[in-house]
Amino acid sequence: MVENVIIMAGGAGKRLWPASMGKRPKQFLRVEGETTLFGGTLERAFNLGITGNVYVVTHENHVDAAVKECRSLTANRRLRVVILAEPIARNTAPALALAAARIKLDGRADETCLVMPADHLITLREGFAASVETASDEAQNGFIVPFGIVP
Numbered sequence: 001m002v003e004n005v006i007i008m009a010g011g012a013g014k015r016l017w018p019a020s021m022g023k024r025p026k027q028f029l030r031v032e033g034e035t036t037l038f039g040g041t042l043e044r045a046f047n048l049g050i051t052g053n054v055y056v057v058t059h060e061n062h063v064d065a066a067v068k069e070c071r072s073l074t075a076n077r078r079l080r081v082v083i084l085a086e087p088i089a090r091n092t093a094p095a096l097a098l099a100a101a102r103i104k105l106d107g108r109a110d111e112t113c114l115v116m117p118a119d120h121l122i123t124l125r126e127g128f129a130a131s132v133e134t135a136s137d138e139a140q141n142g143f144i145v146p147f148g149i150v151p
Contacts, residue, residue: 003111004052009118
C-alpha cells in the first residue's frame, strides 16, 4: 500500500492558453464536470487508502486555490494534507526535493511515496488504483517504479 502521496501542482499551464493563465493555471481548471484537475488528483489520492500524508507542492501564488480545494475535499476525511509553497517554479526535480525534505522532517523517509502530477485527467479510476497497488508492491521490495501511459 502507498503510504504518502506527493501532488505536483506548480505548473503554469501554458499549453492550455488562453484558458489557463498565470492566476488560473491548468490544474485549477474544470475540464470535466464540477471537479478541477487538481481536485480529481486529490480524490484519486484519497481513494488509494493511504496511511500517511498528502504533500501538495505548488507555486506560492496558487496556495490559496490549493487550500480552498483541499478544505472542501477533506472535510470528512482523516487525512493530513501538507501544502508546500515554491517561491519560484523550477520544474519537477526541485519540487520533489522540497517534498522529500518535508517527508524526511516528518519522520516518513522510509515509507513508500507516490508522485502524482495535478494536471492529468484519469477516467479509469479502478485501473489506476490497481496499477498503483502493483507498483506499491514492487516499491516495498526496494524498487523505484515509474508508470504511465503510452502518449
